[in-house]
Amino acid sequence: MQLAMNGHGPRHAQLAHALRAAILEGRLRSGSRLPASREMAMQLRLSRNTVIAAYEQLRAEGYVHARVGAGTYVSEVEPARSRPARVAPVAAPTRYVERLRALDFSILRRGGDEGARWDMQIGEPVTDPALFTAWRRTLGRAALYADPRYPHSAGLPALREALADYLARRRGVDAAPDEIIVVAGAQQGMGLVARVLVEERDSVVLEEPHYFGLRWTLQTHGARVVGVPVDDAGLVVERLPAVSAAKSPRLVCVTPAHQFPLGATLSLARRQALLAYAAARRCWIVEDDYDSEFRYDSEPLPALRSLDRDGRVIHVGTFSKTLFPGLRLGYVVAPRGLVRDLVAAKRLHDFGGPTIEQAAMARFIADGSFERHIRKASGALRARREVVLAGLAPHAAVEVVGAQAGMHLAAWLHGFDRARCQALIALARTRGLGIHSIAPHYLRPPRRSGLLFGYAGLAVRELEAAMQVFGECMRALAPSRRRSSELGRGQVLPFAPARGAKGKT
């Protein structure tokens, strides 16, 4: 009989493995007697102790048994069938999985994954080696003093205190440390909010357009997502479901500081109207404060939460933009009445976040490193933004919106129908430039064609090259025969929009 030793681990373990396989495959049948250890050792040129150890292990596992004075026998063991070569796909076991399978994850490609030399995907972090050197130092130190035991579910107290202080100083948010819950990024924060507040078939309002990751979370929880349009002053609050409607929305999700992805700032009047709406309807507001720290024309605006007197606003923040997304750290500032349930949900989800990172983050905020990095990154982003704006300016068909803040800007392509926009994206891809449609961020396909330009992940020189390529692609595909660069200032042009394209509404 063949006994194949697999070469992994000590010899007695290898022998036990080989005998086990022989028993399970039926090559050693139940009731058969194994050779005496001395004999087996000679056959296999192993030491007798090795054989004894292997037999002992198999006995402990129940594969063999010893009969006193008579030797070692193979036990009654069901022979294994070989594993099927192909596994049939599993029918969706739950409604949750049905909803999960309906999502299109193709948008989640990471920058550069398709080999683009310059990928202007949104969500890329600012590339700054100094940050990782600083983070390494802080993290390494935290590894020595952080508590190795199960974490506090709501977050490390030192981090909650540092966050309370930071939020008061920079975002006008007046929150006690025990109203703050540390989470594994805004995505988990939103998941917890959905789990706690949204029942299947509840209706939930999203801005249209909005961040697709938030929509996914709500849809997989079974919410009915209602899109409400945005304009230059953010969410059009007057278009929220009327107070007389049969069922109030459970949640209204907004990005007041910098509407995602179109960039408007929610006006003060709209903020107050939204808070009044939530108080009257007893619904909750989620304030996604994803990139408020990067603002180029004025100070960051105080958060919506700072105006909330009814305990209706759930403020969600993340370090994915200010530091980097691989960190997986964010926070939820909860209304007092929801803190207990959100902390319990976090506890059930994962017992709390990793302690060393939380301790490092607390130190990073408290010693000023975090805000120093924000200032530095803000300067870098401003310069990168300028390059993109300069690259887009010559193109008459391009209308930039929402460039006053953040790490990306949106641009409408006037006169581009969907096919032409796709052709532009495809052409750019062949030349190493990744540019991305705004369409996946809409609940319903948008009537206009637009692109999002993420500029955080590329240096100024790379962006200059990227915008050069963009210009070439535009000149190859722009709908007008006469190129924008040839136009005299003030010249009146006959304008013939492409089929299906609409102007700004």
Added chain:
Amino acid sequence: MQLAMNGHGPRHAQLAHALRAAILEGRLRSGSRLPASREMAMQLRLSRNTVIAAYEQLRAEGYVHARVGAGTYVSEVEPARSRPARVAPVAAPTRYVERLRALDFSILRRGGDEGARWDMQIGEPVTDPALFTAWRRTLGRAALYADPRYPHSAGLPALREALADYLARRRGVDAAPDEIIVVAGAQQGMGLVARVLVEERDSVVLEEPHYFGLRWTLQTHGARVVGVPVDDAGLVVERLPAVSAAKSPRLVCVTPAHQFPLGATLSLARRQALLAYAAARRCWIVEDDYDSEFRYDSEPLPALRSLDRDGRVIHVGTFSKTLFPGLRLGYVVAPRGLVRDLVAAKRLHDFGGPTIEQAAMARFIADGSFERHIRKASGALRARREVVLAGLAPHAAVEVVGAQAGMHLAAWLHGFDRARCQALIALARTRGLGIHSIAPHYLRPPRRSGLLFGYAGLAVRELEAAMQVFGECMRALAPSRRRSSELGRGQVLPFAPARGAKGKT
């Protein structure tokens, strides 16, 4: 009028803050004109640029507006009501929250939280400073090379490969890297499994007793939890709901390597019967492999998953026991047919785990540090276990079970009813010793009194002191008048169990 500068941040931000508050509180009414910047600067002894910056900020936020040539005016702003002093508790917004609020989290006290000098709480990590020095080095290095972008949702490829290799070598698990999903600890792994596989009102089998954290996860997902007893060979598979029953369980959750908390090893015959049951009923098996690496009398047994030929076993592992729970790292080895859905659920939950820790963990496994630590910790645990066993041996009322593996052992207290057991725990607490009842791990209150002794978190000397205290408490409270230490060997004793206590069944 008073303008209180809060001393936080630059002066223009402080002035803006103070003016904003005055507007929201109605002290500056809408339509009123602000002093000209020069005048305001003189009044407040600030530079004029400071005032201009503050006005500009408030204008951007919509609190004031400029009329050309006429100055700056307060806009129409809803005055803020003061925040209510006490927030009324929120009625449970969802069924999930109703279930969440029904849980008793008091068991989650962390070791030492109540001031016990020696806390024998389960779940404490092995205290080894060398581990943290090694981890610091690996983590710091990973901070420099890990990808800062959004992580791979299923886990860092290098870590999945290192895990596949480790699981094959140490646990007999033959899994491809793409069948492994990295999660934030076993708790998150179980949460994902429940979300994907369990519909509200589905029935789910747990061992009785079992790990309370798993029960919580299943109950909050709305599962009906069915307890099936265990004996010396683990789960009594014959007691699973009969094949003729109207509704199969969705999941059967087991701890085959070391039944939690009673310590039995699931026998080979039972393993095969369980796999056959799952194949026939098309239900899923969760194998919680929480502490299999620490085994004192034989090699660790191969995982149940290694026998699975039908793709029914979901193997869940954690680094909380082998390293430390503050790490929040674990993994799920999924049957091929469930991989896609579990990865999608992980993506929706948090987009994936933190990258630096995953990169460090991959390195820690690949360079042998992980298994070196396991060997060292195993030696330390063996010595600690000996101290506890020696401390329990003199007490005739104590019957130790499940001590051949792991980081804790269970002990029945014969002749102790619930009140006497509680008195023992309370007395020990007054003397600085934390010992813990087995009862919270039962679905139904157990008929016997028992304790769990976690010994991982205390050094040998501490455990010696702890067991000394335990002995004093036992002598003070043991039901028999004659103390065990006074008994002659072989002496026959009249045995009168206390009311309500039952012998081993």
